[in-house]
Amino acid sequence: MPQKRRPNPLRAAFTGPHDIGRTPPGWALMGLILLGFLLYPATASAFSATNVAYYLLNIPMALGLSLLWGYGGILSFGQVAFFAVAGYVYGVVAGNMTADPTLGSILGILAGLGAAGLLALIFGYFIFYARVAAWIVPILTLVLALLLSTFLGLTAGSAWKVGDVALGGYNGMNIPSLQIGNFIFQDYAFYYLTVATVVLCFIGLRIRVNSHRGQVLIALREDPLRTELLGYDVRLEQLVAFVIAAVLSGISGLLYVTWGNYITPSVTSLAQASLPVIWVAVGGRDSLFAVMILTFLLNQLTYVLSSAGNQYALIITGVLLVAVMLFAPEGLIPRLIELGRKALRLKEAT
Amino acid sequence: MPDPAKTILHAIGLQKRFGGVVAARDVDFALTEGELRCVIGPNGAGKSTFFALLAGIQPPDAGRIELEGEDITRLKPFQRVRKGLGLTFQTNRTFHAMTLRQNLDTAGRGGEEPAPFRAALTAFGLDRGLDRPVTALAHHERQWLEICMALRGRPSVLLLDEPTAGMSPVETRRTSDVLRELNSGGLSIIVVEHDIAFVRATAQMVTVLHQGAIFAEGTMAEITAREDVRAIYLGKVREETA
Ligand SMILES: Nc1ncnc2c1ncn2[C@@H]1O[C@H](COP(=O)(O)OP(=O)(O)O)[C@@H](O)[C@H]1O
Ligand SMILES: [Mg+2]
Numbered sequence: 393m394p395q396k397r398r399p400n401p402l403r404a405a406f407t408g409p410h411d412i413g414r415t416p417p418g419w420a421l422m423g424l425i426l427l428g429f430l431l432y433p434a435t436a437s438a439f440s441a442t443n444v445a446y447y448l449l450n451i452p453m454a455l456g457l458s459l460l461w462g463y464g465g466i467l468s469f470g471q472v473a474f475f476a477v478a479g480y481v482y483g484v485v486a487g488n489m490t491a492d493p494t495l496g497s498i499l500g501i502l503a504g505l506g507a508a509g510l511l512a513l514i515f516g517y518f519i520f521y522a523r524v525a526a527w528i529v530p531i532l533t534l535v536l537a538l539l540l541s542t543f544l545g546l547t548a549g550s551a552w553k554v555g556d557v558a559l560g561g562y563n564g565m566n567i568p569s570l571q572i573g574n575f576i577f578q579d580y581a582f583y584y585l586t587v588a589t590v591v592l593c594f595i596g597l598r599i600r601v602n603s604h605r606g607q608v609l610i611a612l613r614e615d616p617l618r619t620e621l622l623g624y625d626v627r628l629e630q631l632v633a634f635v636i637a638a639v640l641s642g643i644s645g646l647l648y649v650t651w652g653n654y655i656t657p658s659v660t661s662l663a664q665a666s667l668p669v670i671w672v673a674v675g676g677r678d679s680l681f682a683v684m685i686l687t688f689l690l691n692q693l694t695y696v697l698s699s700a701g702n703q704y705a706l707i708i709t710g711v712l713l714v715a716v717m718l719f720a721p722e723g724l725i726p727r728l729i730e731l732g733r734k735a736l737r738l739k740e741a742t
Numbered sequence: 743m744p745d746p747a748k749t750i751l752h753a754i755g756l757q758k759r760f761g762g763v764v765a766a767r768d769v770d771f772a773l774t775e776g777e778l779r780c781v782i783g784p785n786g787a788g789k790s791t792f793f794a795l796l797a798g799i800q801p802p803d804a805g806r807i808e809l810e811g812e813d814i815t816r817l818k819p820f821q822r823v824r825k826g827l828g829l830t831f832q833t834n835r836t837f838h839a840m841t842l843r844q845n846l847d848t849a850g851r852g853g854e855e856p857a858p859f860r861a862a863l864t865a866f867g868l869d870r871g872l873d874r875p876v877t878a879l880a881h882h883e884r885q886w887l888e889i890c891m892a893l894r895g896r897p898s899v900l901l902l903d904e905p906t907a908g909m910s911p912v913e914t915r916r917t918s919d920v921l922r923e924l925n926s927g928g929l930s931i932i933v934v935e936h937d938i939a940f941v942r943a944t945a946q947m948v949t950v951l952h953q954g955a956i957f958a959e960g961t962m963a964e965i966t967a968r969e970d971v972r973a974i975y976l977g978k979v980r981e982e983t984a
Pocket of ligand 2: 788790791832
């Protein structure tokens with residue numbers, strides 16, 4: 393029998409071929425990193441933990457783009473649009489339900505993610521079912537993000553009030569925290585919520601890319617026509633990946649607005665739109681693990697630089713992108729691992 | 743068991759133009775169940791276009807295609823594949839970034855392995871080393887792998903576009919043996935081929951395409967006896983050696 397039965401999905405997530413870290417050293421590293429994050433609050437102030445949560449909260453969006461672009465070959469510059477939609481919709485729903493914050497939080501989450509997914513479904517339907525050429529997709533998605541940013545910028549004034557909540561144009565919109573009963577997710581609680589969300593998104597996507605559907609996504613990155621002629625509806629497969637990536641952006645958007653209690657149209661500006669692409673490209677786009685690590689590190693770098701009054705954060709990130717694309721086009725982490733393996737082999741040889 | 747009275751794949755009046763070139767001209771074609779047909783014709787005769795029309799990669803300008811009596815003319819390629827068409831391309835299109843196993847898994851659509859697939863995989867000697875990358879395979883093995891991928895999806899009709907291109911005589915012979923073995927198990931097959939030795943060894947019936955139209959149809963003996971067919975082919979040989 394040439395084929396073994398597929399292992400169970402969770403097992404496949406940690407042993408499957410489609411990411412680095414599928415052997416004991418990789419698991420040990422993941423375990424250590426996770427342990428570090430779980431223990432970190434014991435040594436850190438609530439303020440520091442909240443900052444670290446901020447470096448983490450873009451990871452779901454980056455992982456979604458890794459699935460879509462790194463695994464599926466579909467480059468989107470518009471992931472921030474779904475981030476913004478989820479954030480704004482959450483703000484409007486939760487902001488109108490301050491009398492019942494628990495229900496407001498839950499409905500806000502559902503509505504926010506639902507809106508992000510629905511926008512992706514409609515927009516993606518037109519892109520993929522019209523079979524536009526692959527190189528146009530980044531442009532169309534970028535236009536979506538910029539149109540949304542422009543539109544949100546026009547929502548100043550009392551005409552743009554939804555119930556009690558004013559969208560606020562470029563002044564932005566205030567947004568309530570997540571709250572269940574009397575428990576408000578802030579400080580350490582928000583930190584742990586973010587860590588848990590990131591872990592779940594990572595494992596969920598590892599299951600996905602190592603499943604049959606993930607294999608199909610990788611196949612259509614390499615040759616869409618060949619994939620179609622094996623009996624797959626390529627448009628549908630692409631649309632599903634697009635919607636998953638959008639909902640993951642939405643998760644980051646929700647974490648962002650409940651972290652800072654605030655959102656402005658700048659989250660979907662040109663500069664912001666390019667950032668997820670940079671994190672994913674620098675990390676190594678077809679490795680979820682690499683993308684997760686690099687997204688954290690680059691967010692930390694940007695935050696530290698800009699809060700130290702450095703205006704060059706974006707330029708430094710951009711230079712890093714160019715350097716990585718020149719010297720390690722497959723991504724920084726896959727290159728480091730390759731170099732590490734080579735060094736080990738050299739040591740063994742001598 | 744195949745029913746030789748039943749037409750499994752039927753093309754009626756297929757037309758296709760590319761600009762000034764008529765790549766399919768009033769093509770009427772019927773494949774009976776369990777048949778192994780070879781389609782021959784000089785370069786540019788429209789053989790690959792004929793397959794592209796059957797598979798839905800190109801829409802016909804006119805005409806109709808039926809698979810097991812059902813009109814599939816308006817179906818998308820993936821729907822035709824699910825209804826029983828299996829196809830390989832003239833240029834090898836296995837997934838190069840994947841292992842053999844991943845290629846075959848992708849081709850399987852999550853279904854069980856059909857017996858003809860397993861038989862072919864073994865006959866081609868590809869059943870060992872399934873975790874090798876495709877890039878580790880020799881050219882002819884990639885061609886064989888692609889045939890196995892098409893078989894993995896349980897086709898009722900297999901369309902192979904020049905499967906022995908670039909193969910040695912021994913490999914070509916082996917390909918012919920396996921195809922005839924699959925066919926004797928009941929699979930309906932159409933093979934586009936250049937290699938006359940292969941066609942002689944393989945085909946029951948031969949269709950000759952020329953300038954997009956069906957020029958002749960019959961057994962290999964009938965076809966080779968025809969002066970006009972030889973003329974097309976001799977013309978082709980002269981072009982190629984020129
Ligand atoms: N996609 C296409 N666009 C334009 N012309 C094409 C296309 N496909 C095939 N043709 C033309 O149609 C004719 C038949 O080509 P083809 O079917 O590939 O022939 P064969 O496979 O018999 O060598 C040729 O003249 C070829 O140039
Ligand atoms: Mg051809």
